[in-house]
Amino acid sequence: MGSKLYEQEHRIRFSECDPAGIVFYPQYFVLFNDLLEAWIDSMLPEGFHNMIASKRVGMPSVHLEADFKAISRMGDDVVMSLGIERIGNSSLKLLLRCTGKDGVLRMQVRQTVVTTSLETHLGIPIPDFLRMPMQDYVIATQEQASA
Numbered sequence: 001m002g003s004k005l006y007e008q009e010h011r012i013r014f015s016e017c018d019p020a021g022i023v024f025y026p027q028y029f030v031l032f033n034d035l036l037e038a039w040i041d042s043m044l045p046e047g048f049h050n051m052i053a054s055k056r057v058g059m060p061s062v063h064l065e066a067d068f069k070a071i072s073r074m075g076d077d078v079v080m081s082l083g084i085e086r087i088g089n090s091s092l093k094l095l096l097r098c099t100g101k102d103g104v105l106r107m108q109v110r111q112t113v114v115t116t117s118l119e120t121h122l123g124i125p126i127p128d129f130l131r132m133p134m135q136d137y138v139i140a141t142q143e144q145a146s147a
Contacts (some may be wrong), residue, residue: 003139005081006039010098012076022071028107029064032096035080036113043133056118057127062091063112069105077101083139087131090115090123095139 010031018024036059040048051057072078079099086093096109115126126134 004136005083005139006035006042006137007079007081008035008038010078010080012072012074012078014074017074022073023106025066025068028066028098028109031080031098032082032109032111035082035096036094039082039137040130044129051130052118055127055129057124057130058116058118058121059092059113060116061111062114063110065110067108069107070100072098072100072106078106082137084134084137085110085139087126087134087138089125092126092134 012023016023016027016031037048040051040059044051046054078101079097081097081099083095084092085095091112091114094109094111094113096111098106098108100106114123115130116122117124
């Protein structure tokens, strides 16, 4: 297992902020969804679009846990990161983080997604074309480290 994170730099935009000038919390979920799509694009030559449109494989969220640690303001440079805490038969538990360039964790999400058929909308085993490259992003969790 590779134990690396998928990371992207991002500058907080005006459109992501509330009138107080800080990130409006639902915008983090949009940013994390964009990160997930970019991650899939980085692993699959045909990209996320082809996975949805041609292969008809979806990855809906079935569970989210969010922790807001510090505020992000318009103009802040942050690093968005994604790692996999667990790969199941048809589900992934992701750890998504937004960290300031100053090293301060701004926000993190634990998200469970399930691979589904977009024809039946039922869960399917994670296809090999996803499972294989995903192995590089499995990270050790605190629970695994203490076991």
